[in-house]
Amino acid sequence: MNILSVFLLALAMSADAFAAAIGKGAMLHRPRLVEALRTGIIFGSIEAVTPLIGWGLGRMAAGYVTAWDHWIAFAILSILGVRMIWSGLKPDTSDHEKPRSHSFALLAVTALGTSIDAMSVGVSLAFLDVDILPVAAMIxxxxxxxxxxxxLLGRMLGSASKHSAEIIGGMLLIGIGSLILYQHLSSLTG
Incomplete structure (x- = not known):
């Protein structure tokens, strides 16, 4: 994977976390930079660890599926992309009261929920024999x-941008999966 692919993958992986952060920011009364950075560090740390876990699991199974690795990566990324697009298209039906503050536990659970797709991406990257450390760090x-x-933007933008971020992130994942498949298939014919 080249640096642009890694960056686009990281951007796609951060889209659902970005969407959740907009919601978290909208729930706070005048979010400050310190709270934004604290939330970002919690989400970023968890989002960086989950592809490592997925990659480890994928490496254990990679020997059994090397003939199909590009198709597996394409399928996983496409399914995750479609899921993100679908989530972005659904109307927001939550009507919760604003919390007084966000606890570490709440942020960690939210971050874990938004990083499950990064774990799946880690699995797919194991099949492609990608150096996972720079990818996980970038994510x-x-x-x-x-x-x-x-x-910081959540208070101003509200929930409308949340859906756009998920849709764009989903399209990026499908695009990356398609690029992986195309590169593999074109190397067979070239």
Whole structure:
């Protein structure tokens, strides 16, 4: 994977965390930079660890599926992309009261929920024999930045942008999966 692919993957992985951060920011009364950075660090750290876990699991199974690795990566990324697009298209029906503050536990659970797709991506990257450490670091850094921005923008933007971020992130995942498949199939014919 080249640096652009890694960045786009990181951007796609951070989209649902960004969307959640907008919601978290909208729930706070005048979110401050310190709260935004704290939230970003929690989300970014978890988002960086989950692809490592997925990659480890994928490496254990990689020997059994090397003939199909590109199709597996394409399928996983496409399914996650479609899921994100679907989630972005659904209307927001939650009507919760605003919390007084966000606890570490609440942020960690939210971050874990938004990072399950990063674990699946880690599995698919194991099949492609990608150096996972720079990819996981990029995912963590981009997520930290995007979540910090999302918290600060949440108050102004509300929930409308949340859906757009999920749709764009889903399209990026499908695009990356398609690129992986195309590169593999074109290397067979070339």
């Amino acid at each position: 963590g850094i981009v997520t930290c930045i995007m979540v910090s921005i999302g918290v």
